[in-house]
Structures are given as structure tokens and as C-alpha cells.
Amino acid sequence: MSFDVEAIRKQFPILTREIHGKPLAYLDNAASAQKPLAVIESMRNSFEHSYANVHRGLHTMANETTEAFENARVRVAKFLGAAENNEIIFTKGATEALNLVAYGLMDEIKAGDEIIISKMEHHSNIVPWHFLRERLGAVIKWIPVLEDGTLDLDAYKALFTKRTKLVSVVHMSNVTGTINPVKDIGRIAHEHDCIFVVDGTQAAVHIPVDMMDIDADFYAMTGHKLYGPTGIGALYGKREWLERLRPFQGGGEMIEDVFEDRVTYQDIPHKFEAGTPPIMEAIGFGAAIDWLSNFDRQAIIDHEMALYDHALQGLQEINSFRLIGNAPNKGAVLSFALEGAHAHDVAQILDRYGVAVRAGQHCAQPLMEVFGVHSTARASFGIYNTIEEVDRLIAGVKKARLFLS
Template identity: 60%
Template sequence: MADGSTVNPPPLGEVAPKRSGGDGGGSPRTPSSRPAPSTASRSPSPDGGGFDPYAARAQFPILSRTVNGKPLVYLDSAASAQKPRAVIDALTAAMEGSYSNVHRGLHTLANETTEAFEQARETVARFLNAETPDQIVWTKGGTEAFNLVSAGLAQSLKPGDEIVTTQMEHHANIVPWSMLRDRLGVVLKWAPVLDDGSLDMAGLAALIGPRTKLVAVTHMSNVLGTVNDVKAVADLAHAAGALVLVDGCQGAVHCSPDVQALDCDFYIFTGHKLYGPTGIGGLYGKRAALEALPPWQGGGEMMATVTEDAVTYAGIPHRFEAGTPPILEVIGLGAALEWLMAFDRAAIAAHEQALYHHVVARLSGLDWLRIIGEAPGKGAILTFTVEGAHAHDVAQILDRYGVAVRAGVHCAEPLSKRFGITSSARASFALYNTTEDADAFVDALIKAREFFV
């Protein structure tokens, strides 16, 4: 049934305490008529801490809707997070009240928009603890940031130079380096992943040598949830004279990164996983690392002067931001991060971890379920396979119960091969998920399994 044919699972009924199954009617786009649980009836966050996921959840309009007559249980935030009202309002206000191009005008709207645009850069710098805002380069997402660095390094790499990455990387942290291998003759080396999903640090160290120019590693795996010791990786790389690039697309959300403490040369993030808009991401770089990269795209505003005979390029970060930038998206990302930083992020992480462990405890002992990745200290990502069922079919059946999960190789095909699987399902938890969501997922998964027996 992995060909996408329709499946008809058995009725779930009431999937968890305090969740009415809905009346079964109404359009999937109709907000749920189920009232939010009262304070007395809400299940407390399993971490027992001070973060209130219900108050946070109430700020996400989409989470009040139903799917197939059931309350939406959104467990696909590792792919893309939902957007709080603060972001929606910021985008609306920018479009309705003071939109203009940036860095190009002297009129009031241009000045207001430019100020908001650059304020967002300052917000990101504060969020990552960058030394200065000009170390933040805007890109249209994480993928473009990887390609920016790849294009810059290509100018200095020689055949036989080495790039070290790991088996747990997202394709965005693989394909740009593979392209350099194919085009320039550089050597791409792969650090192994252990059976529990941990990075083999000894194996990584053995790969780093005098010809290593870059070590590219994820902060937090989008499949395993593994959180890597980026500082230890940086120490190994720097001892060999290599640069360190960190994929922070998950880590920026869940690990409260301090780029100065991590000592990485580059840190890449994307806005849509940080509760912000799509179409915006960015690159943090140490000043020396950024200044060593040549411009990678030509156009307006990335130069200081242009004559018929020569171009003088602007300084960082603008030399990497050719053309009209994603203005509204930048403003929306700034609003998202200001909103996020108003919370105790350690308490959010504890809440997400507690939800993950709550689910794992309920699923323990089920011999038909395989969990992929159980590294100590991992983040709140549960990737799994169901015996006798294709992951696509599992995801389709869960959707019948209003539960949204990801299925496939999760843009990490080498990792799937490492664990001997062709596909898996993934439930990823965010700050707006609750104990009711966790229980609804487990109950729906058990019912989905019954369909395949």
C-alpha cells in the first residue's frame, strides 16, 4: 500500500483522556469546536516545570482546527513549525503599515522598513550570541546558506583536499560537498554513527588530518534527535587547521546555541523551523571566516562601487546579499525570535524532552515497533518503523486520526542506509505539544498497527 492507495483504518473512538474525538463532521479546514481544556482538566506538562504549553499553544491559530473530524495533533515540527500570532501580526503590520524596499530609499517607509530589517539581524545575533550583528548573513533558507559556504570555499580548494562530514547529516549538508567532490576532486569522508545513534567521536577524530579543510556536522540530527558535542568537534578540527560548519537547523530550535561557546566557524539556521516564515534563513560566521569568502552572487547592494572597469565589493554581511532581500520574511523571523526568547528556553526543552520520554514509556515493550536512535541526551524526535507496514501507510493512517507525522528518509538517505531501512516515520515535538497530543499519537499508532495485523 506504499503506492499511495487509500486505506480505511478501524475507528479510533476516543483516543485519549480529555480529547473528544470531535463529532466526525465539518470541513477539515474548520476550527475545532472542542473547547480548550480548563485549567483543572489539563494534563500537566510531564516535566513538572513552569512552562505552560497550553498558554503557548493558544497563540497558534492553526492548532485549533480539525483534521478528518479530529483535533489536530501536529507532530511534524522538525519539518516545519507552525506560526504564532505574533509572527502573523508582524507580517500583516509590515505589509499594511510600512512596507518598502530596504537600504535604497530616503523616504519614511524606506527608513522604517530598513530599521525593522536590521533590527531583526540584531535579534538573530542576540539569539545566537554572535559577537556582532554583521556576522549574520541573510539567505532564503538553510540550504542556500550551505551553498553559499560551498561556493566560497570552492575558490580555494584543491584536488585531494578533504571535507569530513557524518552519516547522520541532512542532504543539505551533503550535496553541496558532493558537488565539490565531483567538480574539484576533493575527498569527502564520512564519520560513522554508532548503533544507538551517537556520533562515533573516535571515528571522526581518525578522519581529520593535515588535508582536512572543513568538518561539517549537525548540531542536532533531524532523524535521530542526537545532539552532538559541537565544541569537541571544533577542537578536533581546529587542531588540524580545519574550519567547522554546523548545521543548526534543528539545534537552533532546541539547543539554545551560543556560537561563541561552540567555537564554530559557521552556524546555519532556517526561519521556518524557528516558528518564523518560510523563505528566510541565515549564516553566522566568525569574522575572519566570512571575510575569507568571496561574494557568491552579483547584483544590487552587494558592492561598494561599480565602474565599467571594476567592481568594489561591500563588506560583510552585505557582500553576500545581492538583490532585493526577503524583507517581510526577515521581519517575521525577527518577530518569531523575540517571541521565542520571551520564554524560558531551558524549560521548553525540558517540556519537549518529557513528552518524548512519556511516549517512549508508553510504547516500551511493543515488539512490533523499532525506534531509530536512542542516544543519551537526544532531542524530542521519535523516528520509528512498524513491523509489517510501510512508513507511508502508517503516516496516512495516523492522519485519519488527526495526527501529522513525517514519513520517508527525512532528507537523510545515507542514515537510513546505515540503519538498514528504506523508510521510517517520525514524530517531532515542539513547545506547543501537550500530554494530550502525546497520548493521542500513541493511541492512534496502536490502532494503526491493528490495521496491518
């Protein structure tokens, strides 16, 4: 399929909406993306024609639903380049995927063991490690972030000691769009016999990712930012690690046998999928992956980066505009501050013009401290955004600058 933004927009019914009498310009894709008809219809179709619980029944619809659910797993595995389908665990999102890893490693981490994360992390790749600090006495060490929004890799190398057990970093920042060299970071982690975890929530949407190439032990992603439904995400884990991890939640479907005095578990992936999984959401997730995979991924990157460049050029002309993060390798996420203006006020003014952006700390408080800001406004671009929408962003920020001076 060739890249035609107007044709793509027609597949997103919500984009015809008006906000305060103005056409919607949805530039909050890093928070969550809108859904194409392919996703909406795949879920509606399943609800209307073949719905039952999975892995339980012997009846036709249970079998059909199980097949559709497992097919979604195959799609995720292929999308991530996993060695086998069973290395994909369905979770309710990236947050749950990262919590699953941290909880599962409770038996591996001892008091005084060190965990390296970066100052660029989303809270979902910080707080689970704090749990291990609080409960087990693990020590968290931080990779600093340089002025341009890249990781200080020399400082990273110097953080390792004999007690370092794990490194967990974000692949693409949700605040600055910085794309981290995760392959190199992982190689260094493995040279020190450390477990390597990657938060791929944003990266998986915007750049092709390949587990064989990155060689992460765990990679977390989510459906709702990838044009799929909420309530579904995935954790990739190497088989040997998933087998070693303790199960995250207990209940039906994850067990093999339950006795009064003991319990045995299913093989992966089911060992980590207790209870009724988000069946329809997984089917919608699979449809989103199919839909996205129809496009030339490089054409999407080029399109999104053209929007980013255009936005930056226009915004830079505005008095006291400050770009947050200008890494040489980044995705189409543009965070900024306007001196003397609160980011929330900027976002509210933009909303009056139909332009949806995010404002706040973006669940990345340590990174806000690095840049010495309390919050930022963030425009994040997706496959369906247009230059005209970017022009409306620029015009809106100019108005905000006038009102808030």
C-alpha cells in the same frame, strides 16, 4: 513568562483546526513549526503600516523598513551569541546558508583536499560538499554513526590527514534527535587547522546555542522551524571567514562599484545579500526569536522531553516497534519503524486520526542505510504539544499496527 501549554496554544490559531473531523495533533515540527500570532501580526503590521524596499530610498518608509530589517539581524546575532551583528547573513533557509559556505570556499579547496562530514547529515549538508567533489576533486570522508545514533568520535579523530581542510556536522539530527558534542568536534577540527561548519537547523530551535562557546567558523539556521516564516534563515560566520569567502550571488546591493572591467563588493553582511532580501520574512523571523526568547528555554526542553518520554513509553509496548536512535543526549524527535509496515502507511493512518507526522527518509539517505531501513515515521514535538496529543499518537500507531499486520 512562565510555561503554560494551554496559554501557548491559544497563540497559535491553526491549532484549532480539525483534520478528518478530529482535532489536529501537529507532531511534524522538525519539518516546519506553526506560527504564533506574534509572528503573524508582526508581518501583517509591517505590510499594513510600513513597507518599502530596504537600503535604497531616502523616504520615511524605506528607512523604517530598513531599520526593522536590520533589527531582525540584531535579534539573530543576539540569539546566537555572535560577536557582531555583521556576522549574520540572511539567507532563504539553512540549505542556502550551507550552499553559500560551500560555494564561497571554491577558492580555498583544491583537488585532493578532504572534507569530513558525518553519516547523520541532512542532504543540505551533504550535497553542497558533493558539488566541491564534482567540480574541484575534493574528497569526502564520513564520520560513522554508532548503533545508538551517536557519532563515532574515535573514528572521527582517525580521519584527519594533512589534506583535511574542513569539517561540517549537524548539531542536532532531524532524524534521531541526537545532539552532537559540536564544541569538542570543532576543537579537534581546529587543532588540525580545519574550517568548522555546523548545521544548527534543528538545534537552534530546541537548545540555547552560543557561538562564542561552540567556536564554529560557520553556523547555519532557519526561520520556519523556529516558529518563524518560511523563506528566511541565517548564516553566522566569523568576520575573518566571511571577509575571505567569495560572494555567493551577484546583483544589486552587494556591490560597492561596478565598472566595465571590474567590480568591487560591499562589506559584510551586504556582500552576501544580493538583490531584494526577504524583508518581511526577516521581520517575522526577528519576531519569532523575540517570542521564543520570552520563555525559559529549559522549561521548553523539559516540556518537550516529557512528551518524548511519554510517547516512547507507550510506543514501546507495540509489537515490533523499533526506535531509531537512542543517544543519551537528544532532543524531542522520535523516529521509529514498525516491522512489516511501511512508514508512509503508518503516517496516512495517523492522518485519519488528525495526527500529523512525517514519514520517509527525512533527507538523510546515508543515515537510513546506517540503520538498515528504507524509511521511518517521525513524531517531532514542539512547544505547543500536549500529553493528550501524544496519547492520540500512541493510539493511532496501535491502530496502524492492527491494520497493517
